[in-house]
Amino acid sequence: AQSVTQLGSHVSVSEGALVLLRCNYSSSVPPYLFWYVQYPNQGLQLLLKYTTGATLVKGINGFEAEFKKSETSFHLTKPSAHMSDAAEYFCAVSDYGNEKLTFGTGTRLTIIP
Amino acid sequence: NAGVMQNPRHLVRRRGQEARLRCSPMKGHSHVYWYRQLPEEGLKFMVYLQKENIIDESGMPKERFSAEFPKEGPSILRIQQVVRGDSAAYFCASSPPGTATNEKLFFGSGTQLSVL
Numbered sequence: 001a002q003s004v005t006q007l008g009s010h011v012s013v014s015e016g017a018l019v020l021l022r023c024n025y026s027s028s029v030p031p032y033l034f035w036y037v038q039y040p041n042q043g044l045q046l047l048l049k050y051t052t053g054a055t056l057v058k059g060i061n062g063f064e065a066e067f068k069k070s071e072t073s074f075h076l077t078k079p080s081a082h083m084s085d086a087a088e089y090f091c092a093v094s095d096y097g098n099e100k101l102t103f104g105t106g107t108r109l110t111i112i113p
Numbered sequence: 114n115a116g117v118m119q120n121p122r123h124l125v126r127r128r129g130q131e132a133r134l135r136c137s138p139m140k141g142h143s144h145v146y147w148y149r150q151l152p153e154e155g156l157k158f159m160v161y162l163q164k165e166n167i168i169d170e171s172g173m174p175k176e177r178f179s180a181e182f183p184k185e186g187p188s189i190l191r192i193q194q195v196v197r198g199d200s201a202a203y204f205c206a207s208s209p210p211g212t213a214t215n216e217k218l219f220f221g222s223g224t225q226l227s228v229l
Binding site: 041045100101103104105 | 144172
């Protein structure tokens with residue numbers, strides 16, 4: 001069975017500082033990996049995804065993530081935090097051909113002015 | 114092109130009543146998924162439907178919950194005889210026809226169900 005662990009339910013960073021949100025997964029087959037962002041009172045929006053190919057994936061709003069098979073990780077980073085990045089972030093995993101996404105419990109990102 | 118539309122945004126029910134949650138997928142999308150988000154938890158898959166067919170309902174509770182996606186009209190998630198533990202945010206997502214559709218999911222804004 002697949003699972004996703006997001007370390008840190010709450011993360012606070014200063015505006016302009018590096019953002020690092022951690023995600024580790026468990027999967028018996030090569031996974032598809034996703035990061036979603038949820039702003040207050042809104043649905044989830046896809047930030048980026050890894051399916052095959054290059055392990056460093058660039059997404060919207062300056063975010064990127066690197067798939068590291070040896071560490072079973074898919075951490076999300078952004079070099080310089082902006083106030084508008086404050087939101088909840090979810091990591092998710094699925095198999096190719098499996099329509100179900102398995103989500104982590106989320107990380108709430110707070111940006112300190 | 115409107116996104117995935119869910120209504121109502123907020124639904125309050127008393128224990129024992131029925132809750133009906135609606136989801137209109139994006140135009141051209143024929144796959145619908147329902148997820149539930151309990152407080153302080155991630156989203157949990159409930160059911161995957163295509164037009165007039167339930168493809169995977171492995172995440173649906175065995176009793177009181179049902180879902181449909183008719184040929185015409187929105188997808189409906191129905192919860193009969195609601196209990197307090199059903200209080201959660203229910204999200205719908207849709208994707209276009211084709212392979213690897215989990216890569217192309219678009220989520221609605223959710224329905225917050227509160228059971229008194």
